[in-house]
Amino acid sequence: MINENILGIVAGTLTSLSMLPQLIKVIREKNVGELSWVMILILIIGLSLWVWYGFLNDELPIIFSNAFAVLVNVCLFICYFLYKNNADK
Amino acid sequence: MINENILGIVAGTLTSLSMLPQLIKVIREKNVGELSWVMILILIIGLSLWVWYGFLNDELPIIFSNAFAVLVNVCLFICYFLYKNNADK
Numbered sequence: 722m723i724n725e726n727i728l729g730i731v732a733g734t735l736t737s738l739s740m741l742p743q744l745i746k747v748i749r750e751k752n753v754g755e756l757s758w759v760m761i762l763i764l765i766i767g768l769s770l771w772v773w774y775g776f777l778n779d780e781l782p783i784i785f786s787n788a789f790a791v792l793v794n795v796c797l798f799i800c801y802f803l804y805k806n807n808a809d810k
Numbered sequence: 811m812i813n814e815n816i817l818g819i820v821a822g823t824l825t826s827l828s829m830l831p832q833l834i835k836v837i838r839e840k841n842v843g844e845l846s847w848v849m850i851l852i853l854i855i856g857l858s859l860w861v862w863y864g865f866l867n868d869e870l871p872i873i874f875s876n877a878f879a880v881l882v883n884v885c886l887f888i889c890y891f892l893y894k895n896n897a898d899k
Contacts, residue, residue, distance in 0.1 A: 725863055725866045725867055728866065729863045731856075732856050732859035732862075734856070735853070736853060736856035737856075738852060739853035742849055746844075755835075757831060760828050760831055763824050763827060767821050767822075768821075770820055770824065771821045771825065773817060774821055774871070777817065778869070
């Protein structure tokens with residue numbers, strides 16, 4: 722019998738890990754490349770609704786992994802406006 | 811009272827939507843740019859575990875949105891190997 726919480730934690734760790742290289746790259750190069758702020762905003766709204774969904778269903782793996790993803794994408798959103806003028810350099 | 815399923819469907823639609831521009835761009839330009847196949851693979855494994863988690867908890871919004879994300883990322887993974895030699899053009 723597999724424990725859903727452990728499965729959710731492993732799943733959340735992997736999907737969270739996969740987001741980090743983009744954030745690190747944007748921060749290191751101070752360049753948002755071809756990121757679209759509209760898409761980041763849609764993603765932040767969607768992820769926030771998943772956090773809400775996690776609270777309604779009382780599912781910690783859903784809450785934590787999506788809250789982490791919100792954090793990463795809020796950072797990307799801030800970077801977008803900090804670095805957008807670096808796009809052509 | 812908010813229905814969790816409707817919330818999950820809206821959340822899943824938004825997070826799914828936000829993935830499409832990257833896939834469309836890769837297919838249209840036949841160029842994977844700086845995508846990393848290792849990260850796509852980690853993401854596919856993580857998303858597949860979320861689908862499994864959804865089945866264990868019998869949550870359709872989790873199953874559908876993550877299955878869609880698996881599909882998008884399997885396409886990206888295939889595109890990676892089809893187009894990786896176009897990176898320098």
